[in-house]
Amino acid sequence: MPVNKSPTTNKLGVISSSYHEKLLRLNFQNLRKRRNKKSNPSFSITKEFIVRFNQTENPKEKEELLDLARKNILRCKRKLGLKTLGSGKHVHLPTAWMEVMYLAQCKGEIQDEALNMLYASLDYASFDYEHLPTLFFVAESVLYRLCCDAFQKTYLYSVEIKLTKIGYLVFLRLFIYYLHGHLESFKQHLLRLQPYLYALSSSGESYYKYPNIFSNVQFILKTMEIICKRGLLSGSVFSPVENKKSYKNIDAEMNLNVRQIRKEYPLEKKKYLQQVVL
Template sequence: RPPFSITAEFILRFNQTKNLKEKKKLLDLARKILLKCKRKLGLSTLGTGEHVHLPTTWIEISYLAQCKGQIQDEALNVLYASLDHASFYYDHPPALFFLAESILYRLCCDAFLKPYLYSVEIKLAKIGYLISLRLFIYFLYGHLESFKEHLLRLQPFLHALSFSGEIYYMYPNIFSNVQVILKTMEIICKRELPSDTIFSRVENKNQHEGTDSHMEHLQDNQKSYEVNNLLWHCIAVWTCVQKNSPHLNNVLEHLTFHKTQLQNKCWMDSALALLVLGEAAKLNMACLKTLMDIMRDFLLTIMSVQNQKENGSVDFSWAWIIVSIYITILTEICLYAAISNLRKTAFIGFCDCKSSKKYILPLDKPEEQPELRETSFLGLLDYFSSKMSDNCEEVIWIGYYNLVYNLVKMSWELRGDEEQDGLRNVIWQTLQKTKNHEKDERIHNALNIAEQAELNDPTDPFTRVSSNGGDEIFSKYIGWRVANILSKLFFPTADILPLKKLLIKPHKTKYLYKKQDSMKKKVLHFTVRLYFKVIEIIYNHVPQYLTQ
């Protein structure tokens, strides 16, 4: 046995010992194991290098995360950072299923017994989100057909997690992660498992009447999963940005034709579409504007329908999930966009700079409720705050909750960054005004959860020293990894990008990185119906902005 190894005996001794001398010895050994895991995960090299072996180290770090206290927090932070930036390899699914089972067990068995939300639950939900997102990509590539036993083992935990609404409803940022976990597993299980499993209930066909045939997600008789046009065009946009294509505006125009697909109840494709388009928006202003326009149209439609009693039969109970995902993506654009103008626009909007101060420091709720002119961060903050009430729609209070929640996280993320003093000052001032003038207890709950449970340190953002300097609170790379791997699936030819979906024939794909020759290499079939003449665009050959 290696000198630095995790065993059940070690975990029990670490958690139960009361001898200070032995506790110090075990803590020192746990730190050495943690350092070894960090090296094997390649945290400083984005998961690459000869010394890196992700699957076994993911499992090892998950064992280490059972040691209570600071070791547990650091181990979960390391696991989250690794799952965020790691590439997609063929030998990852077994380890991902192991992690999924471990995370779901802890969410269902440990979290359900606690009366309050703790920082561990936040980290577990965020890790579970990244795991489910990665498994969904492998599902699209057709690599989960041989993992039916793993999916069956997840069924009891998924069933228990589906009843967690009462526990997490008042914490929408966590609840949205839980909903993504459940939705991705529901789609995968319906496709891969027999019809008598928990998530294989047949949906009412009347729910899909009036939609295009290519919008149906599950084709059981054809054994194929069909994505909608919104996701397909978002991937096309991202590919154009990567290739510096002169036809980007043309593809963006085609994308806007399918913006109404964001309103469909099968929202997983919409969430992926926003994630991919958000990555393009970090590099290109036209993509950012399209992203904001699509969300503005979505919000106006949702609010209009909810205000009309005669349309009460329309179910938009899931709309808050899309709003939460969009706000998270917009926050990441504010922090990590390629140029300062993109970051400023995502936060303030496209408004005239002379009049931007009125959006930065809202004092009181105006007598006349403002219109939703644009879905920038401050634009949404102004719009949602003006409509807050005790009995407002859940889209309003959850949207406002997530905005305030992410304000706290952004101010903490930008601490000590002299290059972004202006943005940090605006965020800090907006946050202070919100704290002083907002009376709704739900919003103050967002402030407290963000400061105490998420960050564990309500330190003033202008203080340069913080005890949690290495914590990962935002996902910086998973969107790019997903967009990159999906573009290789949808557009395998490097030089050609069609404006319409092409039929992807069965073939052995070469785009996922190979580490074990014995792993099956399959790609799922994508069916296309009633499409017109395909228009092809020739790319200019230029170096990619982002590299592996």
């Protein structure tokens, strides 16, 4: 049964915010330090690679790009430790999760394989405070894809199902970290998610015919409602003056994110984001 959704146009194509790129560079820097500055192969899955992979019509180039993507899939499997339940000296989950999210933007078999790998890893990976920045990156990437890519479709499709399942595991992990008091220093990360969550909440009812998917979306929204209500509104970390200055800066960043997302929607979809328009 098709899900009734209004078609939208995604003009950005791939995740391209400087925030994602900065976080990616930071994780690679940390990885090099942890490996005693040993030389590592450069990360070959870039924005340019993704665009070429998805748009090329040249059969020879398409095969070459597919071969390179498959090699990166194998490398990510090792970094994720899929055969060792996430353990071993060769495993580095933050870097692997980020690489897999980039690979998941390559349409076709690479996208399916990357999302399957990410889901499996999130399902059994151990909890580590160092994972939090990357978990927020994955959370933002998943919400971005659901809000900007999935809304283009007028029917439920396999990638959308996988994204909601991955989103469930990511936000379950964030909720567990929240219960243990580990999100106090991640308020800006939480605020970055809110524009996407507003958009998702406005369209979430379109999944009601699919109980499993609908429950995943509702879980994401409910956990973030709890975290944001009790975490972001708490003044325990900042003094009133610092709070005012900090949230003023964060609000400015949020408004930029909202405007960016709104560009993804035609005029008839603006109602999805009315709650966050100033």
